[in-house]
Amino acid sequence: MLNPKNWVTLFADYLLNYAFFRVRDRALAEDLMQETFISALKSQHTYNGTANEKTWLTAILKNKIIDYYRSKLGKNSKLTDSIDGNTNNDFFNTETSFHWFEKRQPQDWNNSDKAIETDEFNNTFNDCMKKMPEKLAVVFSLKYIDDEATETICKEVGITTSNYWVIIHRAKLQLRECLEKNWFKA
């Protein structure tokens, strides 16, 4: 049985946090949460009682987030966007059979195993994640926040498997470099 009179008290904060972790924008997260309640009211008749109220509302929100992701992937954002707005986005030199460009070669992270346990690392990590281009961030959050299978992600946002790997590859190269520049060398 649905009880919309209690929705805000019981689920507003939960849905807001759920959305925020996936879209990284407070105002947008609030909008998505609000739209979820309105859509849920309009489709009350589709609720068949098999899922609990919270799960049902979360599924509606999830669909709204996917719609938002699709719109992001469809528009202007290019695969070649980068964290630092650097126009030269190649990590590998085509003229030397795809060796690393010298200034982009990974450097040794001393004691990195222990270092990543610290709060400072967490902060830098979060900053680098925030700076990640939308297109990469969308796929990254489906993979790492929702832990979805590759095929599911591709179907949801309408990309091919090889596109998926290009995105993940680029995201990891950029994230690694961002951490090195902003934390390990700081």
Place this chain on the structure above:
Amino acid sequence: MAFIHKILLTCKDATLLTCKKQENAISFKENIQLKIHLLVCKFCAMFYKQSNLLHQHLTKMQNENNESNTLQLDETKKTALQFQIDAELEK
């Protein structure tokens, strides 16, 4: 592409395969090619090690994020939202 890269892979391919390996999407043959490349290329070996750390960190964050509840909606907004829902119910 030079013949040597058919055996050794390019650094671009080796880093891509590293990402695939983290998600268990690498073939037996690719895995061997990757291992050989990592033996001879210290930069890709560092990428391998560091991106594994990132992968672990991301996986850990996923569990924490899904359980945390740090943001709260303002009380005024909550009241307004409930009012909107109630109005919709009256229709």
